[in-house]
Amino acid sequence: MAGSRGLSQDARAGLALVSAPFLYAVLLLALPIGAIILFSFWTQDFLEIDTTFTLNNYREALSEQIYLTLLGRSVVIALIVTVVTVVLAFPIAYYVSFYVQPSRKSIWLFLITIPFWTSYLVRVFLWKVILGFNGVLNTGLLNLGIIDEPLTFILYNANAVVITLAHAFAPFAILPIFVALEKIDRSLLEASRDLGENRMTTFFRVTLPLAMPGVVGAVLIVFIPTIGDYVTPRLVGGPEGAMISTMIQTQFLRLNNAPLGATLAILAMLSVTAISLAFVWLNRRWLR
Amino acid sequence: MNTLRIYAIGYLIFLYAPIVLLPIFAFNDGQIIAFPLQGFSTRWFAELMTITALHDAVLNSLFIAVLSAVFATILGLCAARAGTRHKWPFKKGMLGFIMVPLVLPEIIVAVSLLIVFVQILDIGLSNWSIIAAHTLICTPFCIAILNGAFANLDPSMEEAAMDLGESRWGAFVKVTLPLVSPGIVSSLLISFTISLDEFIIAFFLSGANPTMPVYIWGMLRFPGQLPAVMALGTILVTVSVILLVTAEYFRRRGLARAGLKDTGGFL
Helix, strand or coil, X not given: CCHHHHHHHHHXXXXXXXXXXXXXXXXXXXXXXXXHHHHHCCEEECCEEECCCXXXXXXXXXXXXXXXXXXHHHHHHHHHHXXXXXXXXXXXXXXXHHCCCHHHHHHHHHXXXXXXXXXXXXXXXXXXXXXXXXXXHHHHHHHCCCCXXXXXXXXXXXXXXXXXXXXXXXHHHHHHHHHHHHHCCHHHHHHHHHCCCCHHHXXXXXXXXHHXXXXXXHHHHHHHHHCCCCHHHHHHHCHHHCCHHHXXXXXXXXXXXXXXXXXXXXXXXXXXXXXXXXXXXXXHHHHC | CHXXXXXXXXXXXXXXXXXXXXXXXXXXXXXXXXXXXXXXCCHHHHHHHHCHHHHHHHHHHHHHHHHHHXXXXXXXXXXXXXXXXXXXXXXXXXXXXXXXXXXXCHHHHHHHHHHHHHHHCCCCCCHHHHHHHHHHHHHHHHHHHHHHHHCCCCHHXXXXXXXXXXXXXXXXXXXXXXXXXXXXXXXXXXXXXXXHHCCHHHHHHCCCXXXXXXXXXXXXXXXXXXXXXXXXXXXXXXHHHHHHHHHHHHHHHHHHHCCCCCCCCCC
8 A cells, every 4th residue: 555546545445434424423413513503593483483593592591590590500510520520530540540450450440431331310310319318328327326417418409410420420531531641651750750759749740741631531521511411400400400401401392492492502512612622722821 | 559549449439339229229128219128029120010111112222222233333333444544634533523422412412403303304203313313422432442443453464365365345354354343242232232321312302102211211200110210220230231241351352353452441
């Protein structure tokens, strides 16, 4: 496969192969997203869609308190979930990468990923069972005499949503950080120690900066899907933990107002994209 | 090191807490999902056998999951083979775009396809709309797994087969495919598991026939049905653990065949 003619043949073969999955993604991802963008500029007129271009949906979404509250809360909860998940995940990834024997690493990763693959709905529901007023945690703590009355701040509010989502997204945060840590040349750490840094400073001046690509990956892969999570806020969030996805679902399936639902979905997506881009940009500047 | 180890074990307990509770409540005789336990019983499993609507939902989900897994694996094979063997203009961008569903909130996929199927194409919703969407979200996972199987696969083996008189396709089918077949099995199993468990897209896109997760969602609203959900959850966890162990076994065998060192999990 040498020479310019071979290369173009290679390129053609590659394009032919990739065209099927690529076209599929265009048809079922790019075009539908184009469709919701279009819908967000239209309006629902009883059973008909009024296709005159208007910004009314955006005006409504950005002026009604309920939409702003839900959108703002979704962003805040997603941010907290991201921080909690990534901070909790880092030591695990670090432990598996630096302290577990190479032959046992994959069994650890396997153990970490198994809970993620088991029924999501049932897992979220079980957090309700754990965190509830008569839940496992409260009964346990009461029996142990640690608390006198059941804790109520852990269910049907944003805390419950954070705990549950930090659980649900754990492997998503651990794996990218683990991969980044694995790539670190161990001799760099020795060099740092030889040059007089201690354990702490070596970690902060060598390990952490080198692991940053993994941390950035973990942050994005947790933050972006979290904002659209529907099951967790519905099951454990209560009224104080409701997020934008509930409203999107209501607009689409109950109020039959697809254009407003589409607008809310786009606003959620825009906020996520803006925050993610800002984060990546800040990170680049800070690392350079 | 020791504190880190204790932390790691604590973290695993946090990860496994919900799953450990599942069988405890599934075999508990009480109607209420709480401690103290009421004694051992298998009646909730027996009750599962009597809910015929649930059986239909399970069959529906199996149909959707099998087809989505097959379609996603075929698309994944194309992309992984192209990505590991060929170079073309805009390669990174095109492959990156195919991976987008991995990070996109699922509700966005759900509502955008809902608009397309119902409002624009006006073809209504059926199992096929869910299959189309599940294929889309499973493909990136298949690509990630199959990339591992294709990477470092020595191209000279296929060339040797062609020198010995096989056609390009023949060489691919007789030489490459067997070498990556463990990766294919693993990719099929993972996408099957994802599709079987996926809720939000199925919730928006199911027509008259709910999938299993959509049916479970309905059950969660009725306190009387919760113990049955626990029993069903126990069965599901057992099945997915078996599937995952099998997938992991094939993934490792694939890596061993390609002569690679094992570096980690599925993702």
